[in-house]
Amino acid sequence: MSDQNAAPSAAVDTAAQPAAQTVVQPAAGSAAEWTQRYTGAVMDTFGPPQRVLVRGEGAYVWDADGKRYLDLLAGIAVNALGHAHPTLTAAISAQLGTLGHVSNFFGTPTQIALAERLLELSRAPQGSRVFFTNSGTEANEAAFKMARRTGRPRILALEGSFHGRTMGALALTSKAAYREPFEPLPGGVEFLPFGDLDALEAVFAGAVDGAATSDIAAFFIEPIQGEAGVRSLPAGYLARVRELTRAHGTLLILDEVQTGMGRTGAWMAHHLPQIGGGVVPDVVTLAKGLGGGFPIGAVVAYGDRAATLLGRGQHGTTFGGNPVAAAAALATIGVIERDGLLASVRETGSYLREQVDAVGHPLIAAARGEGLLIAIELTAPVAPAVATRALEAGFIVNPVNPTAIRLAPPLILTRDQVDDFVAFLADLPTTAADLTPAEA
Incomplete structure (x- = not known):
């Protein structure tokens, strides 16, 4: 590896020097200096950084003071393979050196291969399809739009839920402190008590007793609520949700953004018998660990009905499914399997x-x-x-x-x-x- 601090040779074109001078040396400066620069340049949505981290290896990271x-947080369940994993970094580098980005007017082998792998790992039936995003909140936003396409007005979520910060995903997030500064949010969302079977039965009974059978478009559920303190759904709850949603033609949308891609010891948390009981959802959203640290998210739509809710021109993305992100995800999946x-x-x-x-x-x-x-x-x-x-x-x-x-x-x-x-x-x-x- 070349020394990034070495002086440029005489052969280097001097026209390139102004750009070269903007390169930031990762370890330059103390933590205090970097924190001061952070607070002067970065929007204050997170508060001052607890530390300024400059490198990582395996399960360890180092701050600017060494x-x-x-x-033990891995970027909040993101760095599935730890830091600087050689297989992951090699895959990203190789793909970027071949083809970095194309618009979604075109397909790429990595995008297609990743979609096929996710359908396989998700145990999705024939007719299922994948939509790629850049993050978990975008995946849930797309799933929210899929729910809207059913034409039904009501969407259910659970108390304690966290589905993201964009407006649609935020409407599904129960915490008032997150929601209230941005109201009015997209409407029609109702929150049920966490794990309460009586409340679950009542809301679907009401859907029948009301007008049509049923007016509930979708039920968004995290198999394990992360932001609420790592709360697993009670045994049998998700299975009963599946029975009721199937009977009423309601979409069951599982937010596996944090729990998916091996985090719980299964590819998806709902694959665990004590949580899922063998349920097959209509939609699963993924992100976080999917790319091993590289930003990528996905929506897996199970079967023809869910896979065709969004038609041509009804949703899109600039960066979703780009070949570098797809290569990162394929490498991450490969290492999880290989090791x-x-x-x-x-x-x-x-x-x-x-x-x-x-x-x-x-x-x-x-x-x-x-x-x-x-x-x-x-x-x-x-x-x-x-x-x-x-x-x-x-x-x-x-x-x-x-x-x-x-x-x-x-x-x-x-x-x-x-x-x-x-x-x-x-x-x-x-x-x-x-x-x-x-x-x-």
Whole structure:
């Protein structure tokens, strides 16, 4: 690899020098300097960065001051293969060196091959099709439009849901603090209590007793709610949803943006018997881990009915399904298969939960989740303080709510790395009062 800091040779065209001077050296400057520049240039939607990260390798990242962290969040379930995975980076580089982008007036072999692989992994029947996007919220936006195409006015979602930040996806997201600043949102969305079978039965009974059978276009569901604290649907709930939606001609749309592509130890969380019970949805949305860190999302429409809801000219995308993103996704899928990561995720996730439960710490109630999508439930509302302590100790975690820490590490996480983190948990202060006032 060439030295990016080396002075240009005399043979370099001086006309290129102004552009070369704009190249930013990733490790140049301290974390404090980068943070100051961040706050002066980046819109303040996330607050100041907790750290400025400059490189990664495997399950680890390093900040601008050279400190190493075990990344137990993986970009919020995105970096499925960790950081700088050689197979992934080689695939992206090779594709970019061949064909980087074309409009969707044209197809590419990588786009087509990826669509075929997703239909296979999704267990989609004959007549199914894929629409590619750049993110999870865009995938849910497309699915929202598919629901609208049924001509029915009502759409159901669950309390605690998070489906994205664009207007349609936001309309499906239950948290008032996310929704209210942007109202009026697209209408017709109703939120049912999470996992409540009586409420589920009642809403579909009402749909029959009302006008047509039925006026409910779609039911959007996350098999495991990530933003709500890694809450899995109760056993049997999704199976009953499928029975009712099929009986009423209602689309069952599963948001597998966070839970799909191996995160739970299965290609899709609804493939797990304890969650899905063998259900076949009408639509599944994917993103996050699909590209191993490269932005890509997808909508998988199951069967002819769902696959034909959006016709020519009714939806589109500039970058969705571009050959580089498709190559990244194919490489990610290939590594998951080649290295047996689905089984590894199940085993490592089970080990992590067992070890957390075995700590016996008074601030730790239990660990829950599937595969490597895990929440550590705390006995007091100190999750932000625990996350701060973890960062100081070299671990990246997410205080998803005041009493829960979310973990969504790379699928390559090892038992030794789990042990390092569990040792940190064991050394936490034993009471909330022992945390500093600033943290608490």
